[in-house]
Amino acid sequence: ETGVTQTPRHLVMGMTNKKSLKCEQHLGHNAMYWYKQSAKKPLELMFVYNFKEQTENNSVPSRFSPECPNSSHLFLHLHTLQPEDSALYLCASSQVTGTGVGNTIYFGEGSWLTVV
Amino acid sequence: AQRVTQPEKLLSVFKGAPVELKCNYSYSGSPELFWYVQYSRQRLQLLLRHISRESIKGFTADLNKGETSFHLKKPFAQEEDSAMYYCALWGGVGNFNKFYFGSGTKLNVKP
Numbered sequence: 001e002t003g004v005t006q007t008p009r010h011l012v013m014g015m016t017n018k019k020s021l022k023c024e025q026h027l028g029h030n031a032m033y034w035y036k037q038s039a040k041k042p043l044e045l046m047f048v049y050n051f052k053e054q055t056e057n058n059s060v061p062s063r064f065s066p067e068c069p070n071s072s073h074l075f076l077h078l079h080t081l082q083p084e085d086s087a088l089y090l091c092a093s094s095q096v097t098g099t100g101v102g103n104t105i106y107f108g109e110g111s112w113l114t115v116v
Numbered sequence: 117a118q119r120v121t122q123p124e125k126l127l128s129v130f131k132g133a134p135v136e137l138k139c140n141y142s143y144s145g146s147p148e149l150f151w152y153v154q155y156s157r158q159r160l161q162l163l164l165r166h167i168s169r170e171s172i173k174g175f176t177a178d179l180n181k182g183e184t185s186f187h188l189k190k191p192f193a194q195e196e197d198s199a200m201y202y203c204a205l206w207g208g209v210g211n212f213n214k215f216y217f218g219s220g221t222k223l224n225v226k227p
Contacts, residue, residue, distance in 0.1 A: 031213045043160075043202060043217040055212035090160065096213050103206060104150065105215045107160040 003027065004108035006091050012114045013081065021076040021111045023091030029106075031094045032074040034066060037110065038087035049074065050096055081115045088112050118143050120205050122218035129193050130226050137188040137221045139177075139203030148206040149186040151177055152217075155199045163188075163201070173197070193225045 004025045013019050025032065034046040048056035049068040063085075065077040074091055088110040094103040119142040129135055141147055151163040164172045166179045166186060177188045186203060201221050207214040 033215070042200075042220045045214065045216075048212055048214055050213055056214060092215075094213060094215070096209060103148075103213065104162055104165060105204070105206075106162070109159045 004091055004093055004106050006089075006108035006111050008111060009109065010112045010114075012116060013078065014116055015081060015083070017081075018077070018079045020078065021089055021091075021113075023074040023076075023108055025072055025074075025091075025093040025106070027093055027095070027106060029093035029095045030071050031096050031103075032068060032071070033090075033092040033094075033105070034074065034076055035090040035092060035107075036087050037090055043090075047076075078113070081113075083115050086114045118205055118207050118211065118214075118216050120203050120216050120218040122201075122203055122221050124221045125219070126222045126224065128224040128226060131195055132192050135188075135190045135193045135197070135223065135225075137201050137203075137223065139186045139188065139218060141184050141186060141203070141205050143184075143205055143207075145208060147179070147181075147186075148208075149177075149179060150204040150206070150215075151175070151186075151188050152202040152204055153199050154202070160202070193223075195225045195227055198223055198225045 007022045032049045036044040045058050046060045047066045052068050067075040090110045091108040092105045094105040121140045149166045153163045154160045175190045203218040205216045
């Protein structure tokens with residue numbers, strides 16, 4: 001398995017449910033991201049983790065809770081979501097080189113979330 | 117503040133016509149810019165990055181620092197180019213390695 005893999009690919013959950021999205025990257029990268037993709041805001045950065053440390057929380061509601069246990073895995077825990085949270089959630093990774101040379105960000109296929 | 121602007125939501129052209137997808141950016145340092153493409157039901161993937169000065173699938177993009185632009189061009193569009201295109205800017209290590217994306221342009225190549 002190579003690249004960035006996300007599970008599940010599709011998730012339907014009620015507003016009172018608790019579920020989690022999982023992401024795994026096989027690229028040896030040290031930065032991971034969650035993006036939200038919807039018709040309203042095509043690519044909205046949610047969280048950034050550099051070297052397992054959260055370095056960005058883009059004013060995301062607390063009903064979304066990220067977890068990065070190691071540099072290869074990233075989770076997004078979901079709790080008491082709203083119907084407007086229905087979207088495609090994209091995980092991505094990149095390599096922080098620290099040299100000033102640009103990195104490339106690689107995306108997973110996404111998890112389609114429907115909140116009913 | 118870092119920002120990427122793609123002024124066109126939709127661009128429709130006929131097959132064989134030239135294509136230019138516009139991208140303007142705002143960045144205080146020396147930018148690293150990318151174009152990403154998302155074909156129907158596929159993942160978002162890198163098309164090209166300015167630092168490589170490459171041509172991928174006939175597409176090229178030139179960084180114009182004076183105009184703060186990074187427009188994507190192709191001389192002869194093909195139907196298989198129909199997709200969503202995103203311009204992206206890397207914010208740098210000092211900006212926690214964030215990538216900023218434009219709102220995207222949907223390219224529709226008609227037969």
